[in-house]
Amino acid sequence: MILLQTKELTKIYGREPNLVKALDGVSMEVREGEFVAIVGSSGSGKSTLLHMLGGLDRPTSGEVHIGGKSLFEMNDDELTVFRRRKIGFVFQQYNLVPILNVYENIVLPIELDGNAVDKTYLEHIVKTLGLAQKLDSLPGELSGGQQQRVAIARALATKPSIVLADEPTGNLDSRTSQEVIGLLKVTSKQFNQTIVMITHSEEIAQLADTVVRIGDGLIVGGMRT
Ligand SMILES: Nc1ncnc2c1ncn2[C@@H]1O[C@H](COP(=O)(O)OP(=O)(O)OP(=O)(O)O)[C@@H](O)[C@H]1O
Numbered sequence: 001m002i003l004l005q006t007k008e009l010t011k012i013y014g015r016e017p018n019l020v021k022a023l024d025g026v027s028m029e030v031r032e033g034e035f036v037a038i039v040g041s042s043g044s045g046k047s048t049l050l051h052m053l054g055g056l057d058r059p060t061s062g063e064v065h066i067g068g069k070s071l072f073e074m075n076d077d078e079l080t081v082f083r084r085r086k087i088g089f090v091f092q093q094y095n096l097v098p099i100l101n102v103y104e105n106i107v108l109p110i111e112l113d114g115n116a117v118d119k120t121y122l123e124h125i126v127k128t129l130g131l132a133q134k135l136d137s138l139p140g141e142l143s144g145g146q147q148q149r150v151a152i153a154r155a156l157a158t159k160p161s162i163v164l165a166d167e168p169t170g171n172l173d174s175r176t177s178q179e180v181i182g183l184l185k186v187t188s189k190q191f192n193q194t195i196v197m198i199t200h201s202e203e204i205a206q207l208a209d210t211v212v213r214i215g216d217g218l219i220v221g222g223m224r225t
Contacts, residue, residue, distance in 0.1 A: 002032070004029070007027055010059060010060050011057075038199070087161075088164070090165040091166050100139075110157055125156050129187065156187060163188060164195075166197075174203065181204055
């Protein structure tokens, strides 16, 4: 089943005469549970695409559908709620709250939404990501790889249907990167969560089910690994 679909997604930044066409009519489909890596050179439009997929910014034209919902037909308030419930974000900077411990960081998005924590699900995520012994630690007491695993646990905590990750291993060494992405893959497969991840690393891209290559705002290639 198709979970995410874009139609002729176009984003133009700036004003005449300094227009930048960051996305030039991208149409793509991602299946439920699929792990997609987006690769491409610097400035090719990867982050712009991811921001549009997550409804963080509106396109100049074109559409994004997630689970049959058209993101940009929603108003800003509806979009904010949709994002919080359906989409998990992981960024290169872990964006953890330094004064909250690991557990508090992970459950923060659930509590912001006024929901109860599903203890069994959460325990499973925490265990799979190897964080069970670290729940009382502050982010500053953890290694980079551990902090990114906390950020992943937080992104998965609300049971999103899709996780969008922008260079999640950009700050990590190669071995830790493989480990963190391996864990993300395992957890998301267990819960049939879809992942779309930007990476500069061909090694990391090989862990995905599908690699989408972007060049000059267009899809220039794709392959199932
Ligand atoms: N807010 C903005 N205002 C103006 N131009 C922008 C803005 N954001 C991105 N761009 C331009 O759009 C193009 C695509 O940028 P984008 O950040 O999507 O590329 P990228 O593939 O993610 O690059 P990188 O790998 O370096 O992060 C670039 O030419 C960039 O300069």
